[in-house]
């Protein structure tokens with residue numbers, strides 16, 4: 194996890210980006226409500242409970258910017274955050290693959306999300322969050338295939354690495370990379386994070402800065 198791709202200056206610039214203002218702007222349940230795609234945009238996706246809200250809060254040094262919910266599968270809005278006063282849209286997609294979600298919910302998820310993903314010309318990257326204890330699952334791969342066919346670039350972010358042994362982290366990264374080889378729109382570098390311990394968060398911030 195110290196094999197950072199970034200210089201100290203890039204890490205510092207990433208820190209500064211997220212030390213500035215971040216504001217929740219709106220939760221969207223219909224395509225007509227999307228805010229104008231007028232700036233670079235990045236989006237977080239992942240299974241319910243993968244640690245998405247916690248990661249967004251850790252990136253932004255907030256406790257409650259994104260609600261860390263104990264009711265996975267409930268939030269169906271696409272949430273838009275203004276990062277650094279108009280520099281980026283930071284977007285939180287509804288979690289997918291919640292085992293007990295009604296099928297109607299799942300369908301709404303896919304349609305709204307797919308249409309969103311296809312309609313944003315300044316969408317630079319989707320960060321696909323994967324629990325480091327589980328690795329890539331079928332549902333993740335299904336979502337990634339949709340991203341591939343929509344030609345939306347994405348990058349895997351492993352979450353909760355504090356929950357596995359330190360020595361296992363490189364193994365999970367390697368296994369994830371191997372699984373990504375066949376996915377044309379996947380970024381080859383896998384970012385390992387722990388929101389709890391702050392691991393990988395500076396690297397993710399620096400990565401986001403390169404998207405501008």
Ligand SMILES: Nc1nc2c(ncn2[C@@H]2O[C@H](COP(=O)(O)OP(=O)(O)O)[C@@H](O)[C@H]2O)c(=O)[nH]1
Nearest residue numbers: 241242243244245246247261262353387388389
């Ligand atoms: N140990 C550990 N737990 C985490 C981490 N990130 C999230 N969690 C826990 O995982 C659960 C789901 O997190 P949440 O952020 O709400 O997931 P979301 O449904 O993807 O938004 C919560 O109980 C969090 O406290 C992490 O980095 N380490």
Ligand SMILES: [Mg+2]
Nearest residue numbers: 245246260262
């Ligand atoms: Mg959440």
